[in-house]
Amino acid sequence: MNSERPALLLARHSVFRGLAAHAVLITYTIIALFPVFVIVINSLKSRRAIFADPLALPGPANFDLVGYVTVLEQGNFFRYFLNSLTVTGASLFFVLLFGAMAAFALSEYRFRGNTLMGLYLALGIMVPIRLGTVAILQMMVASGLVNTLLALILVYTAQGLPLAIFILAEFMRGVSSDLKNAGRIDGLSEYTIFFRLVLPLVRPALATVAVFTLIPIWNDLWFPLILAPSEATKTVTLGAQVFIGQFVTNWNAVLAALSLAIVPVLVLYLIFSRQLIRGITAGAVK
Amino acid sequence: MGALSLGNVTKSFGKNRVIQGVDLQVQDGEFCVFVGPSGCGKSTLLRMIAGLEDVTSGDVVLDGVRINDLAPARRGLAMVFQTYALYPHLTVRDNMGLALKQAGVSRDEIRRATDRAASMLALEPCMDRQPAELSGGQRQRVAIGRAIVRRPKLFLFDEPLSNLDAALRVQTRIEIARLHRDLGATMIYVTHDQVEAMTLADRIVVLRAGRIEQVGPPMELYRNPANTFVAGFIGSPQMNFLRAGPLGLASHTLGVRPEHLALSRESGRITGRISHVEMLGSETLVYVRSDDHGLLTVRLFGQHDYHVDEPVFVTPDDAHTFHFDSEGLRLR
Ligand SMILES: Nc1ncnc2c1ncn2[C@@H]1O[C@H](COP(=O)(O)OP(=O)(O)OP(=O)(O)O)[C@@H](O)[C@H]1O
Ligand SMILES: [Mg+2]
Numbered sequence: 001m002n003s004e005r006p007a008l009l010l011a012r013h014s015v016f017r018g019l020a021a022h023a024v025l026i027t028y029t030i031i032a033l034f035p036v037f038v039i040v041i042n043s044l045k046s047r048r049a050i051f052a053d054p055l056a057l058p059g060p061a062n063f064d065l066v067g068y069v070t071v072l073e074q075g076n077f078f079r080y081f082l083n084s085l086t087v088t089g090a091s092l093f094f095v096l097l098f099g100a101m102a103a104f105a106l107s108e109y110r111f112r113g114n115t116l117m118g119l120y121l122a123l124g125i126m127v128p129i130r131l132g133t134v135a136i137l138q139m140m141v142a143s144g145l146v147n148t149l150l151a152l153i154l155v156y157t158a159q160g161l162p163l164a165i166f167i168l169a170e171f172m173r174g175v176s177s178d179l180k181n182a183g184r185i186d187g188l189s190e191y192t193i194f195f196r197l198v199l200p201l202v203r204p205a206l207a208t209v210a211v212f213t214l215i216p217i218w219n220d221l222w223f224p225l226i227l228a229p230s231e232a233t234k235t236v237t238l239g240a241q242v243f244i245g246q247f248v249t250n251w252n253a254v255l256a257a258l259s260l261a262i263v264p265v266l267v268l269y270l271i272f273s274r275q276l277i278r279g280i281t282a283g284a285v286k
Numbered sequence: 287m288g289a290l291s292l293g294n295v296t297k298s299f300g301k302n303r304v305i306q307g308v309d310l311q312v313q314d315g316e317f318c319v320f321v322g323p324s325g326c327g328k329s330t331l332l333r334m335i336a337g338l339e340d341v342t343s344g345d346v347v348l349d350g351v352r353i354n355d356l357a358p359a360r361r362g363l364a365m366v367f368q369t370y371a372l373y374p375h376l377t378v379r380d381n382m383g384l385a386l387k388q389a390g391v392s393r394d395e396i397r398r399a400t401d402r403a404a405s406m407l408a409l410e411p412c413m414d415r416q417p418a419e420l421s422g423g424q425r426q427r428v429a430i431g432r433a434i435v436r437r438p439k440l441f442l443f444d445e446p447l448s449n450l451d452a453a454l455r456v457q458t459r460i461e462i463a464r465l466h467r468d469l470g471a472t473m474i475y476v477t478h479d480q481v482e483a484m485t486l487a488d489r490i491v492v493l494r495a496g497r498i499e500q501v502g503p504p505m506e507l508y509r510n511p512a513n514t515f516v517a518g519f520i521g522s523p524q525m526n527f528l529r530a531g532p533l534g535l536a537s538h539t540l541g542v543r544p545e546h547l548a549l550s551r552e553s554g555r556i557t558g559r560i561s562h563v564e565m566l567g568s569e570t571l572v573y574v575r576s577d578d579h580g581l582l583t584v585r586l587f588g589q590h591d592y593h594v595d596e597p598v599f600v601t602p603d604d605a606h607t608f609h610f611d612s613e614g615l616r617l618r
Contacts, residue, residue: 110299178371181338186432187359187388200375 067252099164124162207275295344322493554599
């Protein structure tokens, strides 16, 4: 009898705790998703319906695709999209490649100033890159890169590297040194060891870094506005601003543009999320 | 083929001098075992031989060629690691064949070499599996197979058996001994395990804090330890060290192995009280606390009925004692 009670208590306790945890998480999810939800439902409604009842679901009465039509007819929107994809994709690639390489060097090789170099590279996490906007703009003007996608790619790569290096170096320290040494004895080059042995083992960390790098770049308005505002180089976020006027805002179009802009982020997130969860919990569960 | 010589080799990590001048000759075909307490530099020394760590000063010479600056893969040696270190993305066959592939050996040749290694280690059924699908013992055999396939002049083992359970350890140990006989290659083997060291070694190298304390065949070290450190390190349970003064001896310390202490309830030269008894069936270990000498281990053969807190007498067998001076050096 006596021995059963604690077990029972424990079971009830853990059911309660499970419910509580789920309640908190579900609440948080609802709060986090609510704005997205509102944007998406309103993008499918007529202008009048948006203002009449912002929270109403789109139905036969108020359904209207005018926002999407405007956005797609605004000829350049597809190009903005492509620009965003190019900039985000290229920046992500370079952040992951250079970040992983720097992290490998910092974690694998002993050289003078190793720790100092690590700190220096991580400093960028704490200093916002926007503080340097004026200098960056001057440099871009001097090198003739204003109004090119390359300017954005360079800036975003620089912006993403500190966190990438910091996280990846930590993970790479955890990769068995015996494995790398076995590779060296078997005659693998340092590059092969890096690409074939180490990178696959830190894949969860790469996915984590990818998501954290990707979202701010995709959403950024600041640098596209300053460095590449020309029609040919506008990104989606900047392109959507066309519909926000000083006096009149085309809400249908703005909401439709934002809804469309969410899609690629969502797709990439779904691709990375399995790895992401493993990356975040790796330290805790291992 | 496969004679290694270390000439006054040192290694520093920053200011921390980890290997302090090691001189060692390993003959061709010899099985040489490094033992020593944790952190004494066994793995570091092995990695220096392998070329995975730079040598701070001194010479590493293999078959008369100084190999200090040669890349690990070009030294003609193979290494087996404690953690197996198999490539997780390759099958067993590819794991074993990778070094040959890197060296540009033909496919047929690689296949023949891996098949031969597989049959030596009874790994045929596993050849197309991934390392994750193998048991610990199989993984370590694959790691050994990977070393064999390269036909190295020199095998390096860094505590290869310490992640295996006791039964597998015995089995794999025997396998390694057989491999050494069959291949006749030089082997250097790092271990913590007394039994591995004693049973496998042609010669044991006892290291302490980056220095060699003594080198010799196992029985030589057992019978003639040069100092208290080696005497305490070789042999299990550890040798007892008694203070010579209270026994009326001229030396500083008296070393007696546990089996050479006699235990009696009636009389003897040292008085003490039993603090613990371990019955192992074939032998009984009795731990006796004495005021003059601290805790002594007495090893009795067979089963004995002693109890904790019993007052007893302990007497060293004078024919089997070792005398040491105040520096711990052996007096003869
Ligand atoms: N990369 C390194 N940087 C700094 N110090 C190191 C490094 N590798 C080893 N050491 C130091 O060198 C000493 C010897 O280490 P080593 O790994 O060779 O010991 P070991 O004899 O193999 O010990 P164990 O039996 O525990 O494996 C230790 O004091 C260790 O702290
Ligand atoms: Mg070691």
